Amino acid sequence: MERYGDDVWNYAFFLTSRFDQADDIFQDVFLKVYRSMFSFRGESSVKTWLLAITRNVAKDHRKSAWARRVLLMATIRRTETASSTEKEVLSRMVNGDIWKAVMDLPEKLxxxxLLYAHHQLTVPEIASMLNISQGTVKSRIHRARAKVPAMLKDQLTD
Incomplete structure (x- = not known):
């Protein structure tokens, strides 16, 4: 958890764009890992395995009726909570122009x-994790890299 905890939380945040959901997903991931450590077959790195679990937990979280109700209530009653220093730093990063452009990309791109540039996974690891071909991974990374500068240019001209 100490070694990969930041990666898991950051990936959960990038998938949800919400601090509270990232916290919940983070906890669920490590509970799931603790309960099923024996299922790790070593076919990929531990980091890839953890991020795949994070992706699946985030997907399940989005589908749950409980999460939909919580999101609706959070939208209705937006309250400010004290953030940790770490979360404030991440929040500043997310508010930056580059991170805004990245977060505005379509989810697949x-x-x-993010898996390639931020989490430094290889193309084969990403392909295996997302269950898509390596060519599709390369195409998505290429399209994302092309879109970010275009989005930044659009922001500057607005």
Missing amino acids: REAL
């Missing part, structure tokens, strides 16, 4: 780019 954003996910491939």
